[in-house]
Amino acid sequence: METSPLIDSLDHFLRHLTVQRRLSLNTVNSYGSDLRFFIEFLQKQHIDDPAHITAVEVRAFLKDCFAREIQARSNARRLSALRSFFAFLVLQGKLTVSPAAEIDLPKIGSILPGTLSVAEVDLLLVPPDAGETDPLLLRNAAMLHLLYATGIRVSELVNLPVQDCSLSSGHVRILGKGNKERMVPFNTEAGVRITAYLEQGRPVLLSGRSSRFLFVTKQGGAMTRNRFWRIIGELARQRGISKTVSPKTMRHSFATHMLAGGADLRALQMMLGHADIATTQIYTHVDKSRLKAGHQKFHPRG
Template identity: 50%
Template structure:
């Protein structure tokens, strides 16, 4: 059970809450066919709210009103949960209560009257071209594991994959002849993404000289494998990329997602079409991709201010 704001031991959920919660998760998986990460995010947000209601001795959805919601959001803020996170929670709970109304599990959706907390638009952080070049040339001895890690970093920067897509990539999804990968992304939407010659070379080196030695006789459908024959976790790849960054002298809080941001930012700064970048990233809405144009505008403003005599 996801732990809600506060440090007290969470109470058991009333039967009505628990049944509706489980029914909603089944709906997200079977009918909306959301990705596992999305279902987990909904689960955490809704479970946190329902546990808060149980703490306040609420037993039915009819007891949820604007005052209860306001107190819940205030409790979140007092526990250092940001406006941005609260905005996501309100959105998730609004969807949850819409579901309850449609299934006749409650009469009204009180969240329709709640404005999303102001969060501001957080711009993605991209690495510079120089920093990416350093990541692509890690120091040290070449081993089967280092070949795998280097191939993963090359492919991530070359395609802008989400880290979950990268670590779960089947070997059959990679076409080394035409240099395309076939990705099943959020909402089970399929997309084709090209990758470059250098990424192809690193993948081929890993497949020929690294992957068989890591597997050591085991069989696996995944492209990037561990010595157990399974795919690695997202956390493990984050640890790998952080270790490589420190080894090459990049002293910042780097993450795999920053390479996805860098992929999009560098493409657009060199004149790539916005809709083409949208398709490669797998964004449903082009406004999500447009944030990268703001990143590049900010970079240009910084350059102008630094070098223009009247900047």
Template identity: 50%
Template structure:
């Protein structure tokens, strides 16, 4: 069972811990959430349960709006952001909904609580020119530079999460069909197409670089290190940052920014939202809709700059 590793207060009573663990097991076995997501739920739930103990409340069925507002007020006094509090309310709403569905509490008090306005932060994307600079051929051609170039082309061409990119099995890449088969969050499978430039870069890597990096060893991973294993997310982050600096891009860049750029550029060139949602692997289309706001902001700036009565 996944548990929070940091305890902010005394141990939870057995009945609190039991209900928490039932919910976490449900998230893992039925909703099939990723480990980091389950840990986030666990931390938010334990924080609230510890708060209840500090208020001498040991009965979850007795939780009411007064307790919840007091909890949120305490979070606000600790300068916790609205965005974080909104996530906590959402997690606790799911927790109590689960308990109510199993008749462990009579009702869900969080169903009556509005989410704190989070002031949505729009994802940052690179411009087309910046992407072109990133994808420019390396000045020196080595097996490692071919690998890095192929990874970068595939990342921008598919919008994969960095964890999906570095852990991609060799068998998941179908060059003839131009698709990668990805196992994303919640073990959900999706097929994502990639373009001809990415295909060429991967073919060059497979033919001219991967065998030299492996040095006779075997590996099930598409992109491998000198040790024959897949690289860590942190290592790829470092490689991308160094590539950006070499390309003259001085802004802070991350693999996720390439994912944002993939989605933004598709939508700005006419792709429909549902298709982008499927390629990104978003379970909720509302998550994908944030990219439409980016394009709206771009259109507003163009209007303001060029309209004679703007």
């Protein structure tokens, strides 16, 4: 895109999200992507100044998105990004009122997260054979066990500093979204797998090099999120699990199984790092849906 008052305003907004609000790089990139779609649409209308944007252009943009068969959830996210952007411009004095203030979010259904059963998780977490010394197998087992034991995000897992994992206390220190810190406990089995990896796997992968990351690659750096997605998907297929399995599936499974076991919703909110408990409450719906399915299957008049 060529520079313009609108592009300059977007650059200032993204810096504001990064520096002032301290949002993650992924979140800032998501805002930038959605807003660039909007700016490209405006440029076709020969609009390059924020002061010339009205509700008419916002509605036309959303109508164009629907015409392109973009999902309602994506359009809702784009409108949310626009609202944040316009609120910033109002604060900057570049707008007197938000052009999106009177526009409602597209209605979207509540999508329940995919989860695994406890039996399927057990299949996925079958440990390497006794005496196994392959450093990659030891690393992958440790990562999977820690992921299911804590429910942390995949970005938090792959970037976890080695110093933030305490085997003595059985906790990991997580610096999550918005640089908010939380302590999440893990179980004994995860501790066993991490210990085996630290003693027999990580030194081999590093080959004398140093790294601040707990989980490292053969090159000595942190693993990418996409690489771990592939690892967990390949392992699920090898274990005969027909569902699509990702790190997010394990996070959802952790939350659902914790609630089914009687965990407190507030405690679960803290462990997952949710800013709003409403986000955590979706897992109560998952559990209720399973209860209903079980009731219909086994009740004599189901």
